[in-house]
Amino acid sequence: MKVAIIGAGISGLACAFEFERNGIIPTIFEKKSNPGDTFDLNICMFNTTGKSYRDPLVYLKKQYNIELNPLSHLNKVTLNTPDKQTILVDNFGYIFKRGIEEYSLGSQLASKIKCPITSDTYIHNTKDLSNNFDYIVVATGNNNIAKSLNIWNYELSTRIRIATILGKFETGSLILWFDKRFAKDCYGYMIAHSPKEAILTLIVNNISYSEMEYYFKEFLLFTKLNYKINGITELDFYTGFINTMQIGNTYFIGNSGGLVEDFLGYGVMNSIESGVLAARSIINNKNYNIAIQPLINDVNHFVEFRNKLSDSKNDVYSTEAFISRLPGLKSSYHYCESQETKVPEVQIKQ
Numbered sequence: 455m456k457v458a459i460i461g462a463g464i465s466g467l468a469c470a471f472e473f474e475r476n477g478i479i480p481t482i483f484e485k486k487s488n489p490g491d492t493f494d495l496n497i498c499m500f501n502t503t504g505k506s507y508r509d510p511l512v513y514l515k516k517q518y519n520i521e522l523n524p525l526s527h528l529n530k531v532t533l534n535t536p537d538k539q540t541i542l543v544d545n546f547g548y549i550f551k552r553g554i555e556e557y558s559l560g561s562q563l564a565s566k567i568k569c570p571i572t573s574d575t576y577i578h579n580t581k582d583l584s585n586n587f588d589y590i591v592v593a594t595g596n597n598n599i600a601k602s603l604n605i606w607n608y609e610l611s612t613r614i615r616i617a618t619i620l621g622k623f624e625t626g627s628l629i630l631w632f633d634k635r636f637a638k639d640c641y642g643y644m645i646a647h648s649p650k651e652a653i654l655t656l657i658v659n660n661i662s663y664s665e666m667e668y669y670f671k672e673f674l675l676f677t678k679l680n681y682k683i684n685g686i687t688e689l690d691f692y693t694g695f696i697n698t699m700q701i702g703n704t705y706f707i708g709n710s711g712g713l714v715e716d717f718l719g720y721g722v723m724n725s726i727e728s729g730v731l732a733a734r735s736i737i738n739n740k741n742y743n744i745a746i747q748p749l750i751n752d753v754n755h756f757v758e759f760r761n762k763l764s765d766s767k768n769d770v771y772s773t774e775a776f777i778s779r780l781p782g783l784k785s786s787y788h789y790c791e792s793q794e795t796k797v798p799e800v801q802i803k804q
């Protein structure tokens with residue numbers, strides 16, 4: 455069986471790992487010089503209750519034999535909304551580093567596979583490969599190939615600025631800012647790499663490249679953040695869905711299949727899972743569209759909420775309904791209730 459995987463990111467590497475576990479050596483094409491992560495940042499993997507697991511790392515090990523080491527636990531979330539600050543302390547999940555370091559998420563996944571990666575190779579469309587491969591897995595992290603096949607539907611178009619900042623920071627902590635004045639329907643957040651370095655990110659929907667400077671200045675002004683900025687990266691990021699996750703012998707996984715949830719833009723778990731599920735569907739000749747449906751349902755779950763947020767004013771962030779819809783915080787509340795342990799410590803500073 456000859457399999458091509460386009461993209462050596464999170465989903466492509468997880469997919470390759472599953473093929474190799476089953477004795478099939480895929481060919482991976484990667485546009486960059488190295489596999490793994492595209493950006494230098496920190497990301498969160500929340501514990502969840504909506505799914506069949508609570509701890510994502512225990513789940514990945516048990517279900518897919520994928521063992522990952524996080525940068526740290528995520529045990530504090532500070533939620534800033536226009537009128538208040540809420541601090542939650544609990545076991546919320548994990549923080550991972552993304553970047554070139556050996557311990558980054560992408561490098562950890564890359565170290566698990568043996569197949570050679572054809573790097574510095576940009577695949578324009580699946581036709582380039584269809585004569586030479588039995589199966590093609592699209593793992594590009596973007597919607598280009600789905601768009602060229604007319605199967606991509608937009609949900610949200612965002613511009614993201616990631617600033618590396620220097621100062622004094624608390625590790626294991628995520629700080630979120632929701633405020634339409636500087637983030638429109640999206641948000642800003644800060645996570646530390648170390649006690650001395652953190653990333654500060656602002657995500658704003660439906661703005662042009664040149665407008666980001668204005669929104670970022672407003673962000674710093676309203677939040678009164680005044681750190682030394684050591685570097686800035688910017689990118690466009692889209693969420694959406696595709697009409698089918700498989701066309702003939704072509705399979706879509708990760709972001710290229712629209713598997714990013716539409717609220718916080720989280721997609722790492724779905725990327726890993728969809729990579730493994732696509733490999734299993736190909737190996738066992740099973741219907742991938744059916745195998746992937748639970749992940750699509752999870753993503754769809756947020757679409758309606760995202761639409762409500764977009765139609766509301768800033769006071770929507772003050773509602774209990776809003777806090778309870780935040781993926782990790784919601785699961786934390788529910789978990790605490792169901793375990794009859796104390797609810798997370800909540801301090802409200804008006």
Ligand SMILES: Cc1cc2nc3c(=O)[nH]c(=O)nc-3n(C[C@H](O)[C@H](O)[C@H](O)COP(=O)(O)OP(=O)(O)OC[C@H]3O[C@@H](n4cnc5c(N)ncnc54)[C@H](O)[C@@H]3O)c2cc1C
Nearest residue numbers: 461463464465485497498577594595708709720721722725
């Ligand atoms: C700023 C930011 C913060 C995020 N934070 C979180 C978070 O906290 N938690 C979370 O769960 N998710 C988060 N996400 C989402 C998460 O990063 C993605 O869901 C995940 O990386 C998607 O994996 P992927 O394999 O689909 O794509 P990627 O990991 O992006 O990999 C795609 C790979 O394909 C390669 N490639 C692209 N096009 C081609 C081509 N034509 N030919 C060859 N190679 C190609 C790229 O170079 C890359 O290596 C965040 C995303 C961003 C942008």
